[in-house]
Structures are given as structure tokens and as C-alpha cells.
Amino acid sequence: MLETDGVDKFNCYLNEVEFTHHFVYPLLREILDVCEVEFRLSEHHLQCAAANTDDDERTQSGPKIDIVILHKAHQFAVSICQVSGPNFKTNKNHFLGDRNKLAKNMRAMLNYIENTSPTPNATAFKKNQAV
Numbered sequence: 001m002l003e004t005d006g007v008d009k010f011n012c013y014l015n016e017v018e019f020t021h022h023f024v025y026p027l028l029r030e031i032l033d034v035c036e037v038e039f040r041l042s043e044h045h046l047q048c049a050a051a052n053t054d055d056d057e058r059t060q061s062g063p064k065i066d067i068v069i070l071h072k073a074h075q076f077a078v079s080i081c082q083v084s085g086p087n088f089k090t091n092k093n094h095f096l097g098d099r100n101k102l103a104k105n106m107r108a109m110l111n112y113i114e115n116t117s118p119t120p121n122a123t124a125f126k127k128n129q130a131v
Contacts, residue, residue, distance in 0.1 A: 016083045040068040
């Protein structure tokens with residue numbers, strides 16, 4: 001995986017999409033192989049966050065997530081992953097924006113799960129649902 005086509009991908013310069021497809025996605029797929037999840041790659045909008053926006057916000061590009069992990073049976077997001085640029089970049093200001101974007105989207109995910117669950121709190125939901 002790290003050395004294919006004669007290129008050492010671990011030590012070369014990769015953009016966010018290449019890093020996601022070469023490293024993060026295969027690793028997550030291998031780890032979560034036994035779980036009932038599916039992946040949406042390459043800058044997908046989080047559907048539960050889009051439901052909370054109005055028409056003006058929805059027409060803009062808005063925050064997109066690099067990897068959205070969905071529960072297969074229920075088709076709602078259970079996890080998100082954001083790759084924050086190459087490691088050789090000296091200006092790290094974009095990390096703060098990505099961190100805030102993840103926090104807002106995780107809050108939207110939690111609210112969606114709580115609203116669609118027959119039990120109103122996340123602790124009871126975790127006890128009732130097994131992935």
C-alpha cells in the first residue's frame with residue numbers, strides 16, 4: 001500500500017484527496033470490516049446538517065466532509081473524518097476551521113440520532129443499538 005508503482009507514497013507530497021484515498025479510507029475499511037457501515041468519500045455534505053440550513057445556505061458550497069461513515073441499515077452518519085491538508089504546510093490556520101467544522105457536524109449528527117431514536121438520549125441509544 002505504501003509503495004506501489006515504484007513510488008514511496010509515505011514520503012511523497014500528497015494532497016488531501018490522494019491522502020484520503022491512499023491511506024485513510026483503506027485503513028478505516030480494514031478496521032471497520034466487521035461493522036455494518038458504508039463510506040461516502042470525497043467532500044460529501046452531511047445530510048443531517050443540510051436539514052438544519054435554510055435555502056440560502058444550501059445553495060452555497062457549505063462545509064463538506066472528506067469521509068462520511070454511514071450505518072448500513074439506518075442510513076445515517078455515525079462518524080466523520082476530515083483530512084486537514086498536507087503535513088508539509090507551514091501555515092496551520094486551516095486546522096482550526098476544520099476542527100470547528102467537525103464539531104458543528106458532529107453536533108448535527110448527534111441531534112439527528114437523538115431525534116430519530118425512540119429513546120430521547122444518546123446513552124440509552126448506545127445501549128439499544130449495536131453496530
